[in-house]
Amino acid sequence: MVLSEFAGVSMPDWIDALLRVIFIVALMTIIAFALIYLERKILARFQARVGPTRTGPIGTLQSIADALKLVTKEDVRPITADRWAFELAPYMAFVPVFLVFVPMPFTETWFIRDLNLGLLFVFGVLGLNIVGVVMAAWGSDNKYALLGGVRAAAQAISYEIPMLLIIVAVVMVAASRIAVDGDASAAGSINAIVGDQTTTPYILLQPLGFFIFIVGMLAELHRPPFDMPIAESEVVGGYFVEYSGMRWGMFFLAEYTALFLLVVLASSLFLGGWNWPFGADVGLGLQIVLTFVKTSVMIVLVIGSRALFPRLRIDQLMAFSWKVLLPFAIVQVLANGIILAYGGADWVVGLVSFGLLVALGGLVYYVMRRKQGEGTRTVSTTPATPRVITSPEVTPVEAGGD
Amino acid sequence: MVQQTFEGEVLTEPVVVEREFETVDMNINIGPQHPATHGVFRMVLTVDGEIVKDAIPYIGYMHRGGEKLSESLDYRGALGYQDRTDYLAAFNSEWVYVNAVERLAGIEIPERAEYVRLILAEFNRLLSHFMFMGAFGTDVGYFGTAFTWTFKERERIQDLFEAVCGDRIMYNYFRVGGLAWEPHETFIEDSHWVLDQVEVGIGDVDDLMTNNEVFVARCRDVGAMSADEAISFGVTGPMLRASGVPFDLRVDEPYSIYDRFHWEIPVGERGDVYDRYLVRLEEMRQSVTILRQALDQMPTSGPIEPERMPARLRPPPGEIYMRQENPRGEYGIYMVSDGTDKPWRVKMRSPCFHNLSSLRPQVINTYLADAVVALGSIDIVLCEVDR
Numbered sequence: 158m159v160l161s162e163f164a165g166v167s168m169p170d171w172i173d174a175l176l177r178v179i180f181i182v183a184l185m186t187i188i189a190f191a192l193i194y195l196e197r198k199i200l201a202r203f204q205a206r207v208g209p210t211r212t213g214p215i216g217t218l219q220s221i222a223d224a225l226k227l228v229t230k231e232d233v234r235p236i237t238a239d240r241w242a243f244e245l246a247p248y249m250a251f252v253p254v255f256l257v258f259v260p261m262p263f264t265e266t267w268f269i270r271d272l273n274l275g276l277l278f279v280f281g282v283l284g285l286n287i288v289g290v291v292m293a294a295w296g297s298d299n300k301y302a303l304l305g306g307v308r309a310a311a312q313a314i315s316y317e318i319p320m321l322l323i324i325v326a327v328v329m330v331a332a333s334r335i336a337v338d339g340d341a342s343a344a345g346s347i348n349a350i351v352g353d354q355t356t357t358p359y360i361l362l363q364p365l366g367f368f369i370f371i372v373g374m375l376a377e378l379h380r381p382p383f384d385m386p387i388a389e390s391e392v393v394g395g396y397f398v399e400y401s402g403m404r405w406g407m408f409f410l411a412e413y414t415a416l417f418l419l420v421v422l423a424s425s426l427f428l429g430g431w432n433w434p435f436g437a438d439v440g441l442g443l444q445i446v447l448t449f450v451k452t453s454v455m456i457v458l459v460i461g462s463r464a465l466f467p468r469l470r471i472d473q474l475m476a477f478s479w480k481v482l483l484p485f486a487i488v489q490v491l492a493n494g495i496i497l498a499y500g501g502a503d504w505v506v507g508l509v510s511f512g513l514l515v516a517l518g519g520l521v522y523y524v525m526r527r528k529q530g531e532g533t534r535t536v537s538t539t540p541a542t543p544r545v546i547t548s549p550e551v552t553p554v555e556a557g558g559d
Numbered sequence: 560m561v562q563q564t565f566e567g568e569v570l571t572e573p574v575v576v577e578r579e580f581e582t583v584d585m586n587i588n589i590g591p592q593h594p595a596t597h598g599v600f601r602m603v604l605t606v607d608g609e610i611v612k613d614a615i616p617y618i619g620y621m622h623r624g625g626e627k628l629s630e631s632l633d634y635r636g637a638l639g640y641q642d643r644t645d646y647l648a649a650f651n652s653e654w655v656y657v658n659a660v661e662r663l664a665g666i667e668i669p670e671r672a673e674y675v676r677l678i679l680a681e682f683n684r685l686l687s688h689f690m691f692m693g694a695f696g697t698d699v700g701y702f703g704t705a706f707t708w709t710f711k712e713r714e715r716i717q718d719l720f721e722a723v724c725g726d727r728i729m730y731n732y733f734r735v736g737g738l739a740w741e742p743h744e745t746f747i748e749d750s751h752w753v754l755d756q757v758e759v760g761i762g763d764v765d766d767l768m769t770n771n772e773v774f775v776a777r778c779r780d781v782g783a784m785s786a787d788e789a790i791s792f793g794v795t796g797p798m799l800r801a802s803g804v805p806f807d808l809r810v811d812e813p814y815s816i817y818d819r820f821h822w823e824i825p826v827g828e829r830g831d832v833y834d835r836y837l838v839r840l841e842e843m844r845q846s847v848t849i850l851r852q853a854l855d856q857m858p859t860s861g862p863i864e865p866e867r868m869p870a871r872l873r874p875p876p877g878e879i880y881m882r883q884e885n886p887r888g889e890y891g892i893y894m895v896s897d898g899t900d901k902p903w904r905v906k907m908r909s910p911c912f913h914n915l916s917s918l919r920p921q922v923i924n925t926y927l928a929d930a931v932v933a934l935g936s937i938d939i940v941l942c943e944v945d946r
Contacts (some may be wrong), residue, residue: 204707300587304609306925381702382773390595390935391928467773468700470928471609482791527771528779529833 181258189413190220196238196460230402235298235329238399247346247400247407254411257418264346264431264444276324277346279319279422283377286415287313289394290386293408297399305395311374315478316383320373322486324367326507328427329493329508330362347425354429362419362507365489365514367427369482373460374419376474377439378412380459382466383474415485416459424451444505485517578744584612587927590621595698595931600915602913603924604662604930608836609932616915616924621945626643634660634872635735637905642729644907645943650676650683650720651885652943654734658814659881659892660735669860672737673816678750678853679723679732681846683758686716687886691938692764695836696937699777706766712760719753722746735872739866750854754847761843769840778833782933785830796888798937801838802830808884822851834937836916839938860906871900880908887911887938911944913935 168176194209194217195321209216220532234243258388260275264267287310294306332344334353343349350359360367378384379395387395397408399542431444468473469477492509587604590596600618605613625644629637640650641656654676661668689709697704717727724732724744732739743749768774784794789802799806807824809817825841827834882891888910897903909925914937922930 198704204704205711300585304587307608381700384700385928388700389882390700391832391931393594454801463702464704464940465767465771466701467696467768467771467777468928469773470777472926473776521772525775529770530895531777532830 169202172281180293181255182271185258185414185417186410187408188417190321190415192413192456193220193223193227193409195456196463198393198461199457199460199517200464203461205488224406227403227406232402232404235399237298239298240502242292244296244315244404246289246293246296247404247411248289249292249489250286251407251411253282253285253289254415254418258416259420261359261421262351262425262430263421264441266441267445268348271348273342273347274345276350278327279347279418280321280324283415284317286311293400294396297396299322299399301392301394301397302396305386305388305392305398309379309391309396310469312383314378315475316373316376316482317476317484320377322483322490323363323369323373324426326361326486326489326493327366328361329490329497330359334503347422347430351430352424354434354441356430356434357503358427358429358434360427360430362503363427363510364507365510365517367423368514369489370423370427371485372482373377374423375459375462376460376478378415378430379418380468381463382410384468385471385474388468392469411459413464414455418456420452420459421448424448424455428455428503432552481517481520485513485519489513576656580822581854590935591617591900595934597694597935597939600934600939600941600944602655602918602930604933605926606927608624609926610703610927611922611927612923613675614919617916617939618912618915618941618944620934621941623946625904626905626907629901632691633900633903634664637902638735639729639731639769641941642945645885645887645890645911645940646681646685646728647681647940648886649728649730650679650685650733650892653730654680654815655881655883655885655890655892656916657733657735657878657882659894660872660874662881663877663894663896664735664872666736666865666868667735668865669862670816674853674857674861675738675742675746675863677817678850679720679730681754681850681853682716682719682750684846685843685850687838688846689713689716689760689764690905691839691886692768692836695932695935695938696768698931699774701767704851707922708763708767709760712757713814715753715756715760719749722749728766734864736868737862741863747857747859749848749853754850754854756841758847761840761847762889765840769837775833777928777932778836778936779831780829781929782830782936783829783831784917784921788916788920789830794888794917795910795913796885796907797838797842798888798914798917800825800868801827801834803828808882808889812879814883817849819856820849822848822852837938873898873900880906885910887940887943888914892909894944907946909943909946911939911941913942915939 178520197219197344198208198216209219212218212222232238247315257279259269260272260278290309290313291306294302296307297303327350328344331350331525333342335349376382377387383501385395387397392398397405400408421430431448432453433439433443489510492513493506496505496509579740584605584607586602587606587650590601591599601617601620603615603617604611616681623642623643629640632640636742638653640654645652647701660666662692680938693706693709693713695710697703709752720730721727723746724730726732726738749875784798784802786799786802786804789799789804794802795806803826805826808814810824822845825838825845876898878893878895880891880893882889884890889908891906891908893904893906893908894902895904917939921933925933
């Protein structure tokens with residue numbers, strides 16, 4: 158979407174660029190506000206509560222009230238904090254996430270820029286996010302923050318690998334379908350991948366990929382069951398424990414923006430984004446509705462996982478990534494390569510991936526049930542066999558002392 | 560060729576100098592102001608990365624001298640302090656105290672009062688275990704879901720208590736010899752209704768937590784304690800039973816009218832955090848069983864206090880150690896009377912204090928996150944630890 162065309166006026170490039178930046182920031186802030194409100198409401202429903210009700214009609218202005226409160230709050234910097242690391246960290250966490258917005262397709266024609274290497278760009282930029290987190294953790298001069306930051310870094314490193322591998326698998330499938338005369342260079346573009354899902358969403362072709370992507374996404378976003386970096390009962394909030402006011406708000410905003418963007422990415426890659434799977438051509442309006450419906454379904458999934466899962470331990474998280482997800486992702490890539498190289502049909506790809514997903518699920522189920530073992534046994538008490546009462550009898554003594 | 564030297568010596572061969580990457584252990588304060596400590600408990604953890612190398616617990620932030628306060632008032636007046644030791648199971652604490660005084664003074668209490676006491680105490684056990692489920696769920700990492708679900712049920716029980724005695728936490732309802740006043744007219748029907756709801760609530764907690772893979776991964780084999788270890792630390796209650804010792808004072812040293820009911824004692828096998836959770840969950844079901852039987856057997860009319868009670872209570876000189884099964888373990892009151900209207904000595908045996916002492920070996924060489932879960936599984940009430 159070129160704004161100058163969109164608005165019907167000609168303007169210099171730099172104004173155009175500036176307007177786009179403002180547009181992104183404004184839109185994402187609004188979306189983040191809406192997400193925060195939605196999360197509070199949906200989470201409340203999961204938890205037998207009603208959520209915010211007092212601010213505006215059914216509490217819709219709650220996020221704005223929160224933001225106002227954050228803006229007016231005193232911005233405290235601990236005296237022993239590393240000044241530059243501490244003050245720059247929120248921006249380092251914030252800017253990369255907003256850059257991810259660029260290649261996201263909301264409709265067939267609505268995106269900032271359709272990048273050829275869109276997927277690579279997304280993960281390249283999003284990976285920078287962790288620098289901000291580690292800066293915040295180190296700069297705060299706080300032990301909880303340090304632990305949280307180290308956890309976040311370890312987690313980000315170990316989860317981006319299976320996630321990227323699974324993206325490779327998806328792109329392989331896309332490339333084999335999109336390729337024209339052996340040229341598959343378009344398959345790196347997110348919009349092209351979405352455009353290919355007119356009849357078959359890729360979740361049918363790569364169900365294992367969808368699962369691993371969701372897991373990696375939850376880890377990337379520090380959401381339960383992978384929220385150790387911000388675990389309240391262990392590290393009291395983690396890397397942003399020393400932040401207050403709007404600096405803290407920026408971490409928060411970055412987190413919710415990343416949630417929205419990764420969810421859009423997931424629905425683009427696996428659910429067909431703006432595509433209506435039955436019959437190709439739908440109008441612009443319907444496309445945007447489809448994008449938001451698919452996104453919303455995924456968001457409820459993510460929020461539900463927050464309500465219904467406890468937290469894994471850091472070593473279990475690493476073990477799950479390196480010992481389970483990574484091998485399965487590699488097998489998936491190899492399987493895709495072999496099948497596609499021999500010109501296997503799409504349904505073979507889908508079936509193999511589904512088989513792998515079932516194997517993964519079965520493995521986790523089997524291991525956990527074995528770990529769980531037997532439950533408690535019960536010892537029966539019958540009224541007939543109580544022991545003889547021994548102790549609570551009064552024993553007379555000479556009460557000592559005054 | 561340039562001659563290589565190392566610390567002044569001329570070397571003929573290059574030397575590989577091995578350097579170890581030095582790390583230092585870090586001390587982390589868990590508490591007294593920390594979301595995981597259930598009050599003002601402080602635990603200084605020495606951690607090497609995520610591994611806990613040492614743990615030093617500090618208690619005493621809540622010490623109010625409850626024993627001395629109880630000695631400074633007469634036998635009836637000190638009752639209010641008993642609520643304030645174990646505030647999650649106040650009826651149980653009161654019950655131990657009044658039972659101790661009654662046995663010391665040789666007072667017989669009417670059957671109906673005994674039933675009401677037992678019913679309220681068992682309800683309080685349910686309430687306390689619900690509280691445990693919620694707080695423990697938060698420790699393990701449920702974002703409030705376990706907490707709100709269990710608090711919903713806890714509220715129902717508190718509503719019942721409020722209807723009976725007008726208070727939701729500090730009841731002060733038992734009296735030496737009986738009860739303060741009659742429970743309200745629809746007590747039995749209300750109790751049945753609450754029990755129906757609570758049973759659903761127990762099922763909800765079971766569905767939410769027991770078979771959740773992540774929950775199992777976090778709790779199994781964490782903080783495991785053998786039966787011998789548990790006994791050597793003086794651990795009692797669900798923690799001891801989780802280690803495989805079927806010791807329950809309600810059966811092993813029957814007080815009140817527990818021998819009239821049939822129920823079962825859940826016993827764990829590995830003594831880890833998951834077993835403690837399972838034991839408490841099963842205990843809640845057994846409490847419901849006891850309550851149903853008690854409510855059916857309870858006489859609908861009759862006195863709630865003895866016909867004649869002395870105006871001033873002066874038990875004959877003597878001593879007594881009365882112990883009962885509280886939700887957290889063996890709660891005991893040791894009382895010495897010197898024949899005056901004040902006890903000469905009151906000693907409270909707090910189960911949490913002894914259970915908490917077993918924390919250190921449980922958390923050493925585990926992960927930081929396990930330390931939090933192990934602490935949560937002890938189900939401490941700091942007011943009771945510090946008294």
